[in-house]
Amino acid sequence: MKYPSILLILFSFFVVFTRESNSSETFTQCITSNSDPKHPISPAVFFVGKPSYSSVLEANIRNLRFNTSDTPKPFLIIAATHESHVQAAVTCGQRHNLQMKIRSGGHDYDGLSYVTYSGEPFFVLDMFNLRSVEVDVASKTAWVQTGAVLGEVYYHIWEKSSTLAYPAGICPTVGVGGHVSGGGYSNMMRKHGLTVDNTIDARMVDVNGKKLNRKLMGEDHFWAINGGGGSYGVVLAYKISLVEVPENVTVFSISRTLEQNATEIVHRWQHVAPELPDELFLRTIIEVVFVNGTVSTQKTVRATFKAMFLGDTTTLLSILNRRFPELGLIRSDCTETSWIQSVLFWADIQVGSSEKLLLQRNQTVTYLKRKSDYVREPISRTGLESIWKKMMELEIPTMTFTPYGGVMEKIPSTATPFPHRAGNLWKIQYGSDWSEGTLTTRYMDLTRELYQFMTPFVSKNPRQTFPNYRDLDLGINSHYEKISSYFEGKRYGESYFGGNFERLVKIKTRVDSGNFFRNEQSIPVLPYFI
Numbered sequence: 001m002k003y004p005s006i007l008l009i010l011f012s013f014f015v016v017f018t019r020e021s022n023s024s025e026t027f028t029q030c031i032t033s034n035s036d037p038k039h040p041i042s043p044a045v046f047f048v049g050k051p052s053y054s055s056v057l058e059a060n061i062r063n064l065r066f067n068t069s070d071t072p073k074p075f076l077i078i079a080a081t082h083e084s085h086v087q088a089a090v091t092c093g094q095r096h097n098l099q100m101k102i103r104s105g106g107h108d109y110d111g112l113s114y115v116t117y118s119g120e121p122f123f124v125l126d127m128f129n130l131r132s133v134e135v136d137v138a139s140k141t142a143w144v145q146t147g148a149v150l151g152e153v154y155y156h157i158w159e160k161s162s163t164l165a166y167p168a169g170i171c172p173t174v175g176v177g178g179h180v181s182g183g184g185y186s187n188m189m190r191k192h193g194l195t196v197d198n199t200i201d202a203r204m205v206d207v208n209g210k211k212l213n214r215k216l217m218g219e220d221h222f223w224a225i226n227g228g229g230g231s232y233g234v235v236l237a238y239k240i241s242l243v244e245v246p247e248n249v250t251v252f253s254i255s256r257t258l259e260q261n262a263t264e265i266v267h268r269w270q271h272v273a274p275e276l277p278d279e280l281f282l283r284t285i286i287e288v289v290f291v292n293g294t295v296s297t298q299k300t301v302r303a304t305f306k307a308m309f310l311g312d313t314t315t316l317l318s319i320l321n322r323r324f325p326e327l328g329l330i331r332s333d334c335t336e337t338s339w340i341q342s343v344l345f346w347a348d349i350q351v352g353s354s355e356k357l358l359l360q361r362n363q364t365v366t367y368l369k370r371k372s373d374y375v376r377e378p379i380s381r382t383g384l385e386s387i388w389k390k391m392m393e394l395e396i397p398t399m400t401f402t403p404y405g406g407v408m409e410k411i412p413s414t415a416t417p418f419p420h421r422a423g424n425l426w427k428i429q430y431g432s433d434w435s436e437g438t439l440t441t442r443y444m445d446l447t448r449e450l451y452q453f454m455t456p457f458v459s460k461n462p463r464q465t466f467p468n469y470r471d472l473d474l475g476i477n478s479h480y481e482k483i484s485s486y487f488e489g490k491r492y493g494e495s496y497f498g499g500n501f502e503r504l505v506k507i508k509t510r511v512d513s514g515n516f517f518r519n520e521q522s523i524p525v526l527p528y529f530i
């Protein structure tokens with residue numbers, strides 16, 4: 001896709017300054033007069049073309065596909081340093097009829113928090129300065145502002161207690177705002193459920209610029225913001241309940257190639273992993289690798305089994321050697337360490353490194369594409385063999401199999417907007433990463449080809465998708481008019497939210513009938529005739 005960026009920027013200015021002719025104030029005047037005078041907004045505003053605009057914009061771009069000169073850019077970024085700045089952004093964005101994108105950690109896989117596909121002028125409300133984490137050990141709760149990243153949350157919990165934790169994502173630079181809004185999961189999900197199963201209150205700014213907590217917004221609105229995406233307001237902070245973890249946990253990562261019986265082991269894994277004790281999370285990452293033999297280099301498929309066990313090594317060995325002897329786990333494969341150190345392990349940082357590394361928000365960025373699926377029936381050996389053959393042909397895309405089961409089976413699919421509970425054995429994440437812009441078309445196509453190939457093995461009607469793995473291939477909403485917007489929204493909405501989609505639409509219609517909080521895959525409002 002090509003974007004006429006210079007024209008777009010000029011157009012943005014034109015629109016911003018002309019649309020305002022019917023009101024006496026400019027957008028800038030509006031945000032100034034609508035924020036708390038004790039906390040001036042001007043230092044938080046970055047106009048396109050101003051010196052620090054690019055560094056603020058680029059600091060939270062987590063996919064190089066959206067760091068090109070063709071990428072549509074916001075005409076302005078408000079990097080709120082006070083909650084009143086958020087209120088001002090909403091009030092004035094509405095009043096001046098401008099599209100607002102909300103960004104917390106910037107990890108949206110298709111860049112929706114800082115890119116638009118519509119050609120409309122837009123600004124970014126950036127939350128990264130609002131990142132306090134207040135932990136209360138006595139009540140085992142914390143108030144977490146949405147601009148905090150998960151590593152910061154884990155670090156601040158650990159500062160107060162080494163046996164309390166938050167069951168959220170594996171990558172420490174993911175933002176709380178997007179993560180909770182899409183149902184974030186962790187390697188403790190089989191024991192403690194998702195982030196959304198551990199939210200007890202929230203503070204947000206609604207479409208009228210008003211600050212609301214759970215009580216003031218009401219149970220429907222609270223239900224919607226806790227996993228239903230960014231269509232319902234700007235969430236300022238979540239109150240989360242913390243979970244207890246043992247003093248030490250056990251982790252391991254071991255690999256098996258096809259020559260080491262990977263087919264047999266993965267086949268068995270499908271039956272074992274969703275049925276293991278809730279304390280044990282055992283995922284497998286499937287990729288094509290080249291192994292050097294004595295004569296030549298050989299292409300093969302490798303399955304890497306990565307585990308998190310809320311217990312000690314001896315217990316883990318006894319469980320796995322009884323229930324999954326094919327894996328051949330031995331004591332020296334296992335590392336017993338504190339929960340906070342296990343976070344480093346999962347982030348591919350050497351166990352024993354400083355916990356302070358979790359406070360770093362920067363990370364290496366690549367070009368990437370992700371897609372996802374759910375598997376409800378085990379795949380046969382022949383099926384697996386055909387998949388390996390396809391993967392070896394494509395070489396690039398990897399698949400990560402994440403087991404469900406445990407408490408995920410027990411939480412009703414209507415408890416939160418996140419619908420993928422009982423009946424799902426495991427989730428697939430398809431992933432491709434690359435380092436040159438010239439490879440983009442090819443690598444995107446390879447990823448889609450593997451997804452296409454997997455059709456017979458995964459959920460159907462509709463094919464289910466994990467809400468936090470944004471995938472614009474499922475459709476883009478033009479928001480052109482209510483009827484088409486509803487039907488466009490239903491396509492991706494039912495993939496992400498299943499039977500919860502209609503309830504999300506009803507709530508959306510009630511709390512934001514003008515569709516101010518929108519993006520390419522937001523929840524649409526109800527067309528009048530339904």
Ligand SMILES: Cc1cc2nc3c(=O)[nH]c(=O)nc-3n(C[C@H](O)[C@H](O)[C@H](O)COP(=O)(O)OP(=O)(O)OC[C@H]3O[C@@H](n4cnc5c(N)ncnc54)[C@H](O)[C@@H]3O)c2cc1C
Binds near residue numbers: 106107176178179
């Ligand atoms: C390297 C990597 C690892 C990941 N690992 C995991 C994992 O282990 N588990 C998991 O569940 N997911 C994982 N994800 C997916 C991740 O949870 C989602 O991409 C998540 O939405 C990112 O949140 P963010 O705040 O960083 O993103 P952003 O891009 O800032 O936001 C994502 C979406 O949420 C909206 N939003 C953000 N903040 C707010 C707010 N305050 N109020 C309202 N709407 C808001 C945005 O507008 C956007 O639509 C991973 C992603 C990456 C890139």
Ligand SMILES: *[C@@H]1O[C@H](CO)[C@@H](O)[C@H](O)[C@H]1NC(C)=O
Binds near residue numbers: 058064067365
């Ligand atoms: C993003 O693009 C800018 C401008 O071309 C460049 O300076 C910057 O290094 C890029 N970021 C990354 C992480 O490559």
Ligand SMILES: *[C@@H]1O[C@H](CO)[C@@H](O)[C@H](O)[C@H]1NC(C)=O
Binds near residue numbers: 247248336337338
């Ligand atoms: C946890 O591990 C540490 C060091 O690895 C050890 O000193 C400590 O005794 C362990 N605690 C328990 C309860 O096993």
Ligand SMILES: *[C@@H]1O[C@H](CO)[C@@H](O)[C@H](O)[C@H]1NC(C)=O
Binds near residue numbers: 259260261
């Ligand atoms: C593969 O499985 C066979 C039969 O189950 C077994 O004999 C063999 O030792 C295994 N190979 C490896 C490398 O584990």
Ligand SMILES: *[C@@H]1O[C@H](CO)[C@@H](O)[C@H](O)[C@H]1NC(C)=O
Binds near residue numbers: 292
């Ligand atoms: C295999 O050999 C190539 C060079 O022939 C080398 O670049 C590569 O790192 C080797 N791979 C492994 C897994 O040892």
Ligand SMILES: *[C@@H]1O[C@H](CO)[C@@H](O)[C@H](O)[C@H]1NC(C)=O
Binds near residue numbers: 360364
């Ligand atoms: C992130 O920042 C730290 C400190 O400024 C630096 O040491 C580290 O190398 C950076 N990491 C990346 C991936 O850029």
